[in-house]
Amino acid sequence: MRRVVVSRLHEEELDDYLRDPDREVRMTVANRLAPERLGSLVDDEDYLVRLQVAKRLPHGQLRRMADDEDREVRKEVARRLPPFALSLLRTDSDAEVAPHRSVAHGCRTMRRRC
Numbered sequence: 001m002r003r004v005v006v007s008r009l010h011e012e013e014l015d016d017y018l019r020d021p022d023r024e025v026r027m028t029v030a031n032r033l034a035p036e037r038l039g040s041l042v043d044d045e046d047y048l049v050r051l052q053v054a055k056r057l058p059h060g061q062l063r064r065m066a067d068d069e070d071r072e073v074r075k076e077v078a079r080r081l082p083p084f085a086l087s088l089l090r091t092d093s094d095a096e097v098a099p100h101r102s103v104a105h106g107c108r109t110m111r112r113r114c
Contacts, residue, residue, distance in 0.1 A: 003028050027052050039064075051076055063088060071097060 006017050006028045017029050023046040030041050030052035039061060041053045047070035054065050054076040065077045066088040074097040078089050089098055 006032070023049055030056070047073055054080070059085075 002017070002020060002022060002025045006014065006020075006025050009017075011032060011034060014029050014033055017025055018040055020026055020029070026041065026044060026046065026049045030038065030044075030049055033041075035056050035058050038053045038057050041049055042057070042061075042064050044050050044053070047068075050065065050068060050070065050073045054062070054068075054073050057065065059080065059082060062077050062081055063085070065073060066081075068074050068077070071094050074089065074094070078086065078097050081088065
């Protein structure tokens with residue numbers, strides 16, 4: 001029921017649901033908050049909420065999520081980071097997250113946009 005309520009509230013009323021015990025409610029909040037207000041959910045306990053945040057967080061704030069404990073969140077950060085910032089994930093232990101050096105090198109060498 002709270003998820004339905006949250007889906008209909010005005011954005012300024014969503015703050016009361018940022019710490020709701022139901023992750024579905026928090027995911028709905030993450031979908032509805034203005035991107036610049038998503039910072040309060042970056043450290044949410046549930047990876048699905050953080051994944052939603054990573055999909056919508058402004059590029060300038062993605063760095064905060066580059067060290068997230070969850071691989072899926074880090075993969076989303078890697079997908080959204082501009083090429084010049086991919087070095088933040090260079091040392092990631094997961095091969096699906098860490099950018100491949102030859103791709104980054106090819107972008108610089110061939111002067112193509114990646």
